[in-house]
Amino acid sequence: MRTILPVTKLDTIRKSSYILNSMVRNSIRSQYRNSILGVLWTVLNPLLNMAVMALVFSKLLGSGISDYPTYLLSGNIIFGLMRQATSTSLTSIVDSFGMLTKVKVPYSVLPLSRTITALVTFAFSFIALVIVMLVRNVKFSFSILMTIPFLPSLLLFSLGIAFILCTLYVYFRDMKHIYGVVLTLWMYMTPLFYTVDRLGNPLLTKLMQFNPMYQYVTYFREIIMMGTVPSLESHLICYAWGIGFFLIGLLFFKWRRKYFILHI
Amino acid sequence: MEAQVFYTSYLIMAKIEKEKNELNLTIPSQEEFTNDNKELLENFEKEEVLIDIQNVSMVYHLASEKVDNLKEFVIKLIKRKLKYREFWALKDVNLAVRKGESLGLLGLNGAGKSTLLKVIAGVIVPSFGSVEIKGTIAPLINLGAGFDMQATARENVFLNGALLGHSKKSMLQKYDRIVEFAELESFMNVPLKNFSSGMLTRLGFSIAVDVNPDILLVDEVLAVGDAPFRKKCFARINELKENGTTYIIVSHSIEQILQLCTNAIWLDGGKMVMAGDAKTVCNAYTDFCNEKK
Numbered sequence: 001m002r003t004i005l006p007v008t009k010l011d012t013i014r015k016s017s018y019i020l021n022s023m024v025r026n027s028i029r030s031q032y033r034n035s036i037l038g039v040l041w042t043v044l045n046p047l048l049n050m051a052v053m054a055l056v057f058s059k060l061l062g063s064g065i066s067d068y069p070t071y072l073l074s075g076n077i078i079f080g081l082m083r084q085a086t087s088t089s090l091t092s093i094v095d096s097f098g099m100l101t102k103v104k105v106p107y108s109v110l111p112l113s114r115t116i117t118a119l120v121t122f123a124f125s126f127i128a129l130v131i132v133m134l135v136r137n138v139k140f141s142f143s144i145l146m147t148i149p150f151l152p153s154l155l156l157f158s159l160g161i162a163f164i165l166c167t168l169y170v171y172f173r174d175m176k177h178i179y180g181v182v183l184t185l186w187m188y189m190t191p192l193f194y195t196v197d198r199l200g201n202p203l204l205t206k207l208m209q210f211n212p213m214y215q216y217v218t219y220f221r222e223i224i225m226m227g228t229v230p231s232l233e234s235h236l237i238c239y240a241w242g243i244g245f246f247l248i249g250l251l252f253f254k255w256r257r258k259y260f261i262l263h264i
Numbered sequence: 265m266e267a268q269v270f271y272t273s274y275l276i277m278a279k280i281e282k283e284k285n286e287l288n289l290t291i292p293s294q295e296e297f298t299n300d301n302k303e304l305l306e307n308f309e310k311e312e313v314l315i316d317i318q319n320v321s322m323v324y325h326l327a328s329e330k331v332d333n334l335k336e337f338v339i340k341l342i343k344r345k346l347k348y349r350e351f352w353a354l355k356d357v358n359l360a361v362r363k364g365e366s367l368g369l370l371g372l373n374g375a376g377k378s379t380l381l382k383v384i385a386g387v388i389v390p391s392f393g394s395v396e397i398k399g400t401i402a403p404l405i406n407l408g409a410g411f412d413m414q415a416t417a418r419e420n421v422f423l424n425g426a427l428l429g430h431s432k433k434s435m436l437q438k439y440d441r442i443v444e445f446a447e448l449e450s451f452m453n454v455p456l457k458n459f460s461s462g463m464l465t466r467l468g469f470s471i472a473v474d475v476n477p478d479i480l481l482v483d484e485v486l487a488v489g490d491a492p493f494r495k496k497c498f499a500r501i502n503e504l505k506e507n508g509t510t511y512i513i514v515s516h517s518i519e520q521i522l523q524l525c526t527n528a529i530w531l532d533g534g535k536m537v538m539a540g541d542a543k544t545v546c547n548a549y550t551d552f553c554n555e556k557k
Contacts, residue, residue: 007400011429018426026415026423033414099410102403103427104386172334261388262324 016109023113028120042124043131046077050132053193061194066225067136070129074224075192075217077125082158082213083183085118089162090169090179097264107257108250111162115155122151129224141227150223153242154216160245163253170256170263190214212241312398314479314510315361315384320393322354322379322534353379354390355534361512363478366505368521368542369514370549371531377514380531381481384512399478399510402428404468411464413457417448420456421471428475438474445496446470466493473500480504480511498524518546 032038050073058068065071089111093100096110126147133140169175190213196205208214215237222230278291292300326349354376361367369377382388383395385403410427411420421442425435443449446466456464472480480501501511501524515521521528521542528545530538530552538545 007397014431015426015429018429018431019423021432022419022423022426026412026419029419030414099427101382101387102385103410104401104403105410105427172337174334258389 016106019109020113024116027117043128046125046128057193067138069132070138072193073129073132074221078217078220081118081122085115085158086161088114090165093166093170094264111166115159143223143227143229146223153238156242156246160249163249167253167256170260311362313360314363314398316396317359318394320357320390323391324351326351352534357536363510364508365510366525367512368525368528375531376534381483401479402472402477403481404472411456416453416455418452424471430475442470442474483514522546
């Protein structure tokens with residue numbers, strides 16, 4: 001006969017990993033269900049987007065950049081990772097209403113699974129970036145490997161925001177519309193298709209330092225396009241933003257968590 | 265501890281019987297009683313308490329009007345118009361379910377049966393009181409607990425398995441059995457949104473009983489599904505019972521409770537009215553329902 005034990009923390013973690021695995025698979029599959037090209041779209045999407053933007057902006061804003069398409073795409077996929085992780089996480093708790101009222105699920109699994117899905121999409125976009133670099137004859141350097149130690153900082157940052165957003169959305173459904181506008185503003189305030197020098201305003205350049213996405217985009221471009229390993233300072237800044245936001249988000253989420261079920 | 269409880273309940277029972285039938289009973293002292301029923305007590309105490317619920321109350325603050333956007337919230341906050349109405353879904357419920365026990369929950373609509381199940385499932389944390397659970401729980405609450413309607417039935421088997429704490433690998437071993445039991449072989453690659461409610465129940469039931477939970481929670485699901493499948497479900501539940509699975513069933517069918525459960529409790533207005541063996545509670549509840557009419 002089986003001995004019956006109370007459910008431990010370790011069991012919960014193991015269970016969470018099974019759920020994450022299954023959810024991430026399902027969400028990636030469902031994105032491309034019924035499309036002829038299927039997962040190929042994950043690579044094609046950033047490529048085509050980049051092509052459109054390059055077509056529109058290269059004459060206008062492209063001067064002074066060694067390779068405009070690479071510049072665009074590298075910025076876009078970094079911003080895109082944050083955008084997908086946070087905007088899909090926003091509704092994650094409310095969307096899973098049916099599940100949460102029936103089975104005991106650790107709530108943090110939901111924003112976490114959306115963030116991991118965004119990471120998988122990023123991996124495909126990265127292939128697109130490599131293709132562009134090959135086509136445009138951009139020199140590859142070993143510094144590209146720095147992506148691996150760099151990504152966790154961005155993921156922590158995104159996850160922190162995701163925690164805050166999905167909590168707020170439980171209480172205020174307006175968050176979806178508000179965050180949509182915020183994201184657009186944020187995108188234009190981050191030098192994705194222009195350079196900071198182009199702004200020609202020292203005050204703006206200074207203020208830009210306080211935009212965490214600027215820090216992440218700059219770091220990533222440095223290892224991709226300049227082929228150098230960024231300074232220790234850049235690492236510290238990226239991780240400070242990441243860990244800071246993650247902790248704030250997690251605490252906020254934990255503080256409200258037990259009331260979720262009463263509000264969704 | 266258990267002996268004490270047993271003796272007290274015996275005393276009460278004896279008193280009632282005595283008054284009712286004017287019997288000349290000599291009531292034994294506690295020691296005598298414990299000695300006489302030693303074997304019974306020991307057997308009973310051997311079984312572990314899997315679900316221990318003490319003084320559990322659940323209170324909801326129902327907003328008189330639902331406020332879920334920022335503008336309304338701020339306006340109402342300023343005007344101090346955020347009024348709440350209290351609703352006690354459960355009030356001071358005590359319950360201990362031992363291993364191998366089968367418990368039926370009876371009560372009218374809104375009596376707190378589903379809330380109690382949700383408290384046991386760990387989905388909601390009660391406002392007051394303590395809940396201690398040992399072992400794994402498979403909830404079968406409404407249709408498809410935790411199904412992703414966009415995904416196919418096959419994907420959902422693995423997702424549901426994960427929600428119940430099983431890895432993909434262990435679900436692969438169970439997969440064929442689950443599909444066979446649900447009799448849905450030719451529909452496994454169809455998205456769940458195209459499933460009928462009967463098919464959803466079949467799938468949900470088949471998964472929940474195949475993951476071998478320590479505790480199975482069943483809420484009103486047996487009403488769905490056609491007669492042959494229902495029969496199969498009953499047989500499976502009885503099989504689980506013999507294997508020592510503990511289960512709790514919510515049903516409006518007295519017949520089902522009598523058939524599947526040894527014990528029952530009756531809830532009304534969030535309070536426990538009666539607890540005891542299924543037959544006694546069912547009879548009292550039926551009387552109550554008839555009176556109401």
